[in-house]
Amino acid sequence: MPGRDPPGAAGGLVNGMGYASTRAVALIGITAHVVDVEADAAPGDAQVHLVGLPELSVWPARARIRAAILNSAAAWPDARITVSVSPVIPGYAAAADLALAVAVLAAAGVIPAQRIMGRVFLGELALDGGIRPVRGVLPMVAAAVRAGISRVVVPAECAREAARVPGAVVMPATRLADVVDQLRHGVLRDHHDQEPEPEPAPSSSFAVDLADVPGNPAARRALEVCAAGGHHLFLSGDGPATMLAERLPSILPPLNHEAAREVAEIYSLAGHSDRAPGFAPPLSAPHHTSTAAAIFGSVAGNRPGAVSLAHRGVLHLADAPEFVRPVLDGLCRPLDSGQVHLAGLGRSARYPARFTLVLGARPCPCPEGREECACTPEARRRYRARLALLLSRVAVRAPVEWGDSGARAGESSAAVAARVLAARVRAAHRLAETPWRTNAEVPASDLRTRFPVAPEAAELLRSEANTGLVTADGLAWLLRVAWTLADLRGADRPQLDDAAGALELWKGADGDGAR
Numbered sequence: 010m011p012g013r014d015p016p017g018a019a020g021g022l023v024n025g026m027g028y029a030s031t032r033a034v035a036l037i038g039i040t041a042h043v044v045d046v047e048a049d050a051a052p053g054d055a056q057v058h059l060v061g062l063p064e065l066s067v068w069p070a071r072a073r074i075r076a077a078i079l080n081s082a083a084a085w086p087d088a089r090i091t092v093s094v095s096p097v098i099p100g101y102a103a104a105a106d107l108a109l110a111v112a113v114l115a116a117a118g119v120i121p122a123q124r125i126m127g128r129v130f131l132g133e134l135a136l137d138g139g140i141r142p143v144r145g146v147l148p149m150v151a152a153a154v155r156a157g158i159s160r161v162v163v164p165a166e167c168a169r170e171a172a173r174v175p176g177a178v179v180m181p182a183t184r185l186a187d188v189v190d191q192l193r194h195g196v197l198r199d200h201h202d203q204e205p206e207p208e209p210a211p212s213s214s215f216a217v218d219l220a221d222v223p224g225n226p227a228a229r230r231a232l233e234v235c236a237a238g239g240h241h242l243f244l245s246g247d248g249p250a251t252m253l254a255e256r257l258p259s260i261l262p263p264l265n266h267e268a269a270r271e272v273a274e275i276y277s278l279a280g281h282s283d284r285a286p287g288f289a290p291p292l293s294a295p296h297h298t299s300t301a302a303a304i305f306g307s308v309a310g311n312r313p314g315a316v317s318l319a320h321r322g323v324l325h326l327a328d329a330p331e332f333v334r335p336v337l338d339g340l341c342r343p344l345d346s347g348q349v350h351l352a353g354l355g356r357s358a359r360y361p362a363r364f365t366l367v368l369g370a371r372p373c374p375c376p377e378g379r380e381e382c383a384c385t386p387e388a389r390r391r392y393r394a395r396l397a398l399l400l401s402r403v404a405v406r407a408p409v410e411w412g413d414s415g416a417r418a419g420e421s422s423a424a425v426a427a428r429v430l431a432a433r434v435r436a437a438h439r440l441a442e443t444p445w446r447t448n449a450e451v452p453a454s455d456l457r458t459r460f461p462v463a464p465e466a467a468e469l470l471r472s473e474a475n476t477g478l479v480t481a482d483g484l485a486w487l488l489r490v491a492w493t494l495a496d497l498r499g500a501d502r503p504q505l506d507d508a509a510g511a512l513e514l515w516k517g518a519d520g521d522g523a524r
């Protein structure tokens with residue numbers, strides 16, 4: 010590694026000046042890179058040269074660091090200081106301010122250079138020398154620990170989050186002046202009392218329950234099938250679609266450790282660590298006025314969007330036809346690839362986005378609460394047609410309606426979740442030697458070659474395809490759902506009834522499956 014142990018480090022100070030190196034972490038998308046920050050002080054004009062930072066960030070970084078040092082009662086070094094960051098990372102951000110500042114001060118001889126080696130410093134500097142919280146502390150600290158650097162200095166607000174990384178020794182910092190003081194006197198206090206708790210067993214609990222949803226047996230069944238197979242769902246009509254979508258996570262199996270970690274890192278990068286769902290599959294339900302950047306994320310700010318906050322969980326679009334077209338059509342990419350790829354400003358980033366999609370749509374564009382609908386059939390058709398691209402990827406449809414309030418309470422989430430889990434275990438067992446875990450993930454070619462259904466079931470679906478109502482893509486979805494229905498009954502492979510059931514779910518019980 011460059012700069013890890015250069016000649017003159019930690020002691021080669023000339024007239025109190027010299028060389029110092031430390032570490033920061035840069036994030037590109039959700040991927041964290043540990044970077045070397047080196048500073049060299051030489052006699053000359055008092056100025057700072059930043060090397061290896063993206064052009065756009067150099068000036069503000071230099072201004073913040075200079076002001077923060079001056080306002081931390083440390084004199085600005087009377088020397089020509091060169092700070093270099095390597096490797097050059099296009100996504101480098103203000104989280105590196107603190108590392109740059111301590112490197113400058115160590116090179117200038119204000120703090121002993123050896124005390125900043127072997128540590129990672131994270132934090133954005135305020136002009137007054139305060140240390141501001143940064144997003145993405147969880148993936149950044151995890152990367153540092155993986156790189157063998159367990160001692161991390163982080164903004165105090167982020168200390169709890171950092172301490173969740175097993176093996177991290179966390180020092181919370183509030184002001185640059187305190188960090189300088191503690192480094193000078195060798196009393197940098199690491200948080201040994203925040204030993205990470207042993208990892209709990211995956212489990213989840215929810216504030217909502219399927220038992221709360223009145224009536225709607227078809228939609229409840231559709232929800233269960235989607236949970237069991239990982240299929241996307243379309244709920245149409247005026248009814249408790251949002252209640253059902255909000256309860257989908259409560260019947261999904263809890264996340265395993267790896268998935269929970271992925272989700273926690275995304276929430277950290279989004280600045281929502283406090284809302285991270287733990288082992289519960291997350292629910293992300295953006296409003297239909299959301300911009301494409303809010304939905305897909307922003308590479309400029311390295312901020313994941315709503316689709317990534319749904320990773321490993323559920324993305325619910327209520328009033329789906331009301332979303333802007335770039336959002337509706339843009340969703341096909343993450344649906345097909347399980348990730349979002351963004352590029353711009355000379356940067357590019359990928360964010361994970363593998364989720365179960367639940368679309369809700371009322372029958373027409375009438376404002377909610379209007380008594381009488383005056384929409385023409387053509388207006389209704391155009392409204393629904395906005396979803397056409399998405400619906401070609403949705404295997405299950407069901408109508409929702411506000412039933413009579415006297416409807417019998419439905420089953421609890423726990424009862425449904427038990428059946429879902431059993432079906433998932435069955436599918437996972439069958440798919441054990443493959444990269445896929447749910448029926449929804451199995452590619453069409455493998456459905457044909459590796460997982461044949463019973464002849465009568467195949468015959469029924471083929472005849473349906475011959476009528477021209479079901480496309481080749483549609484046929485693959487029918488096969489996947491047929492497998493899920495077989496898994497839910499505990500059968501070895503889909504029979505005629507499963508194929509018929511898949512067709513019914515595909516069309517939607519009200520025959521409203523227009524696509």
Ligand SMILES: [Zn+2]
Nearest residue numbers: 373375382384
């Ligand atoms: Zn209407």
